[in-house]
Amino acid sequence: MRCPLGAGSGHSAAWRRLLLTGTLLAFFPCSASSELPSSASLDPLTEGADAHLPVPRSLEGVLSTSWFRGHEARPEAMIFSPGGLPGPGHTGRETLDTQGSLIIRNVTTRDAGSYTVVLETSRGRRSATEQIQVKASSGGMLLLTFPGNKQGILRSELNYSVILQWVASIEPEPVLRWTFNGRPRGIGERLIIQRLSLEDLGTYVCLAENSQGMYISQPVTVMLPQVIVDPTDPVPIKLKPTLSLSGGPAIALIVAAPVVLVTSAVFTLTWKLRCD
Template identity: 65%
Template sequence: MSSSLDSGFGHSPGWKRLLLTGTLLASCTCSASSELPSSASLNFLTEGAVAHLPVPSNIDGVLAASWFRGHEAQPEAMIFSPEGLPGPGHTGRETLDTQGSLVISNVTAQDSGSYTAVLETSRGRRSKTEQIRVNASSDLVLLLTFPSHIQGVIQSDLNYSVIMTCLSAISLKPILYWTFNGKPCETGEYLIIRKLSWKDLGTYACVAKNSQGEYSSDPVTILLPQVNVDPTKAEPIMPDAVLPVSGGSAIALIVSGMAGVVILTGGMGFTILQSQRRRIQI
């Protein structure tokens, strides 16, 4: 299924067909579809994480999947049509995987809420609603790390220790917990990784929760160091010193060379003649 976004779809005939498809789909959803049970658990994410809303794996014969923002399949809230085309609810951060599941990258607090999938199956139309909640980043929660992070990135070799500390300036004492790649993993003020392994590489954030709400720190990502190899610089090859000569300079140089040859030949001849005269006199 294609997930590319056409920047001009809002005024094209294809957009009209898409809206018509959504209208027909929404109008017959109530009478011809059965709603599957929603997920019991709410997906808690932190800003900047990736949300993955899967198509139910226990349904056989899924022919197509369309996604909508909200608890109902409204045409104006369509994110993807059954043909995999983006709709008016598409923000440019949504894609479909090979199974038809919805993937939202770089989520923000505004992405919190319900998402409805309408599935075309061999046994009819089914629908399912998923919910996500994105905790907004806040200056009230600060994440300190050792080694220090640079622009939200820690570079560390495997088997080394990484220590993260969560500081909160919230007035009412909150409960602190940690998320790893958007999912809760630990609780407490400190998160200590004693020996870094491959499974520990990823994005972490600290969340402070009290009766007034939840506040998240800026995320920090742990990566392996990048090896920078400077390219081998080739030694410069000095060209042979050649004096370019053309035109009148070339003619003058040739004449001078010929004159030099004549003078040299004349001198040698004069020397030989003088030698012979001396022999005759003797």
């Protein structure tokens, strides 16, 4: 009978390790007696989705279920033991449902590959292998660069070395190809530009291809450093000169102003009387 994943939480860590070790020793002397046909291949998943690997339901009398990473039931690749305990291959994102199916939360490209389920039944031991395909997110995979890049822009002086490196882990191991402005530039996980020249300025992308599909890195554009221009002092704005009077002219203007006003008033009044 399988123990739920959360069961036995009161046991000490040493007790759980002892129980898992005993389970492995009891389980691995005998290999699976026969293989079950794989179920229909799963549709490719996008990073961040949940994967569900079902247990073959055509069997009756299933006593225990265990899961492994890869095509073989190897102790170091065990995800869940027959007793439902996490094994060395458990990443913390795997759980079992009530039927013993494997659920992987928030899959990444590192989760792509094969998974083997081993069933202990009343008629013997059976096994089956499932495949997970994971597509990279639309943004692509990040590249490790030297010098570092900011938002996909790498700036370097001419004649200095520039290194671009693919760091994502994908199974099966992919073939890596580099492109420069859309044209082939090299192969391998690392692209090294020994002495940067004007002809090397542009956009680089790494393509990773294996039997599961193709993965594309985020583009990195190599550019020269920005030229820093010292700010210039603003040109002062010349105001139009204003008319100013002082001394004698100012006094004459003050005295003349009332005379002008009185004269204008007398002239206006005289003109109206004549018209009447």
